[in-house]
Amino acid sequence: MPKLKHIAIAADDPDKTADFFMKVFDMKKLRTTDGSGHFGHILSDGNINLAALRFKTDAAAGEEFGAGYRGLHHIGFEVEDLPETVGKLTSNDGRRRSDIDAALGIESDSYKGEFKYSGPDGVMIDLSANGWDETSG
Numbered sequence: 001m002p003k004l005k006h007i008a009i010a011a012d013d014p015d016k017t018a019d020f021f022m023k024v025f026d027m028k029k030l031r032t033t034d035g036s037g038h039f040g041h042i043l044s045d046g047n048i049n050l051a052a053l054r055f056k057t058d059a060a061a062g063e064e065f066g067a068g069y070r071g072l073h074h075i076g077f078e079v080e081d082l083p084e085t086v087g088k089l090t091s092n093d094g095r096r097r098s099d100i101d102a103a104l105g106i107e108s109d110s111y112k113g114e115f116k117y118s119g120p121d122g123v124m125i126d127l128s129a130n131g132w133d134e135t136s137g
Helices: 014-025 083-091 097-105
Strands: 003-010 028-034 038-044 047-056 071-078 117-118 122-130
Touching: 003 117, 014 028, 014 038, 014 047, 028 047, 047 071, 083 117, 083 122, 097 117
Parallel strands: 003 047, 071 122
Antiparallel strands: 003 071, 028 038, 038 047, 117 122
16 A cells, blocks of 8 residues: 655755754654755754755756745655556546656666656656665665
């Protein structure tokens, strides 16, 4: 059964956003991420992760958002069978976002199987068969 594993917020100041969620909701910082496409912090309540990210390029954020976008950016699902879920997603008008994967340095079968897709109403979705280390299982 697919499991919601993370929510990502595009933020002006990921440090301030992370601090807010840690102070108000007692979330714990798992790690800081600083890649070519984004900077931010990954927090967790022990079950679901929250990523507070500042995207560095329009390509990394996705053309419909752009680097200046602020707010809910994407949701991440851990799935048992990636090919089956991709089939369901694409047969229901979802589409692979290879443009964003490329901007973030995610290669075809790498990065723990995490890939970006667009869903309905502009909702961006991460899919992973292997999960994200901190909340897998």
